[in-house]
Amino acid sequence: MTPLEIRGISSMATRQVLAELGAGFAQQSGTQAAIESVGGVDAAKRVAAGEAFDVVILASDAIDKLLAAGHLLPGSKVDWVHSGVAVAVPAGAPLPDIRTEEAVRQAVLAAPSISLSTGPSGVALAKLFERWGIAEQIAPRMVQAPPGVPVGSLVAKGEVALGFQQLSELLHVPGIQIVGPLPPAIQITTTFSAGVGAHSQQVDAARALLAYLASPAAAEAKRKQGMEPA
Numbered sequence: 008m009t010p011l012e013i014r015g016i017s018s019m020a021t022r023q024v025l026a027e028l029g030a031g032f033a034q035q036s037g038t039q040a041a042i043e044s045v046g047g048v049d050a051a052k053r054v055a056a057g058e059a060f061d062v063v064i065l066a067s068d069a070i071d072k073l074l075a076a077g078h079l080l081p082g083s084k085v086d087w088v089h090s091g092v093a094v095a096v097p098a099g100a101p102l103p104d105i106r107t108e109e110a111v112r113q114a115v116l117a118a119p120s121i122s123l124s125t126g127p128s129g130v131a132l133a134k135l136f137e138r139w140g141i142a143e144q145i146a147p148r149m150v151q152a153p154p155g156v157p158v159g160s161l162v163a164k165g166e167v168a169l170g171f172q173q174l175s176e177l178l179h180v181p182g183i184q185i186v187g188p189l190p191p192a193i194q195i196t197t198t199f200s201a202g203v204g205a206h207s208q209q210v211d212a213a214r215a216l217l218a219y220l221a222s223p224a225a226a227e228a229k230r231k232q233g234m235e236p237a
Contacts, residue, residue: 011037011038011039011209011212012038012039012040012041013038013039013040013041013061013062013207013209013212013213013216014041014042014043014059014060014061014062015040015041015042015043015060015061015062015063015064015213015216016042016043016044016045016050016053016054016058016060016062016063016064017042017043017044017045017050017063017064017065018044018045018046018047018050018064018065018066018126018199019044019045019046019047019155019157019176020047020090020126020173020175020176020197020199021044021064021088021090021175021199022044023175023178023179023232024088024175024228024229024231024232024234025040025042025044025064026042027228027231027232028219028220028225028228029042031219031224031225031228032215032216032219032220035219035224036212036215036216036219038212038215038216040062040216042062042064045154045155046125046126046154046155047065047066047069047125047126047127047154048125048126048154049154049155050063050065050069051065051069051072051073054073054078054079054204055073055076055078057078057206059204059206059207060204060206060207061203061204061207061208061209061210061212061213061216062201062202062203062204062207062213062216062217063078063079063201063202063203063204064087064199064200064201064220065199065200065201066126066127066197066198066199066200067086067197067198067199067200068127069127070084070200070201070202071084071200073202074202077205078204078205079202079203079204079205080202080203080204080205080207080210083202083203083213083214083217084200084201084202085200085201085202085217085218085220085221086198086199086200086221086237087199087200087201087217087220087221087225087236087237088198088199088220088229088234088235088236088237089196089197089198089199089234089235089236089237090173090174090175090196090197090198090199090233090234090235091173091174091188091189091194091195091196091197091233091234091235092128092132092171092172092173092174092188092189092194092195093171093172093173093174093177093185093186093187093188093189093233094111094114094169094170094171094185094186094187094188094189095158095159095162095169095170095171095172095177095180095183095184095185095186096162096168096169096170096183096184096186097162097163097165097168097182097183097184098163098181098182098183098184099184100168100184102184102186103117103118103169103186105186105187105189105190106190107190107192108190108192108193110190111189111190111193112139112141114169115136115141115145115169116141116144116145118148118168118169119148119168120148120149120150120166120167120168120169121145121148121149121150121167121168121169121170121171122149122150122151122152122158122161122162122166122167122169122170122171123149123151123152123158123171123172124152124157124158124171124172124173124176125151125152125153125154126173126197127195127197128171128172128173128195128197129171131195132171132195135193135195150166150167157172157176157177157180158170158171158172158176158177159172159176159177159180159183160180162180162182162183163180163181163182163183164182170183171189173197173233174188174233174234175232175233175234177233178232178233198237199237200237201217201220202217203217221236221237223236
C-alpha cells in the first residue's frame, strides 16, 4: 500500500522548520508531507490561481485573504509560529550597534547598501523608514532581493552591507554575521498560519498536519530555527 502523501506550499521563511516538522509528522502518522517553499507572494498567487494544495502555509494576513476568496476551507486556519526580524552583515565586517531604535536608524543611514525581504517584514520595515523620514535619502542604496532569493545570500556575496530578514532565514546562511534581532521597540513579528486547501482530497490528513504544527511537540524545532510557538 502506497503511503499517504499530502501536498503543501509555504513561503521561504518557514522552509527549514517545516522540513524538520514534516519529518516528525511522517514518523508519527505515516503520512508524508511534500511542502514546496517559494516566495510568499508567488505562493499566494499560485493558490489564488486555483492550483490544488492540501495545505497552504503563509503569513497570517495572506491566509486570511485566501480564506476570504474561498481558496481555503472555512474554519481551517491555524496560527502556528511567530517569527522576528534580525540584522546581518557580511562575515568579517564591523558589527553596527542595533541596541536601540535610534542606533538602528543610524546604522541604516551609515550603510552603503541595504536590503529587505519582499515579504511582510520588508513591507513593515519600508514603512518604518518612511516614519523615520529617511526613505528618500536611502532609496538609491536599497537593493531589492528578488522573490524567493534570501537577503542573506546577497549579504554573503558582498552585494549588500546591511540586510534585514527574518532570523529563521538568516540562521543557516554561510558568509554572514547575524548582528542580532531588532530591538523590542521596532521588532517586527510575523505570525505564520496554515489552512486546508479548498480542493484538498486529503482533508483529514491535512488537518492532522496543521494540528501537529501547532502542538507542543513542535515547539523545540521552532525555537531551534529562531522562532517562537504561536
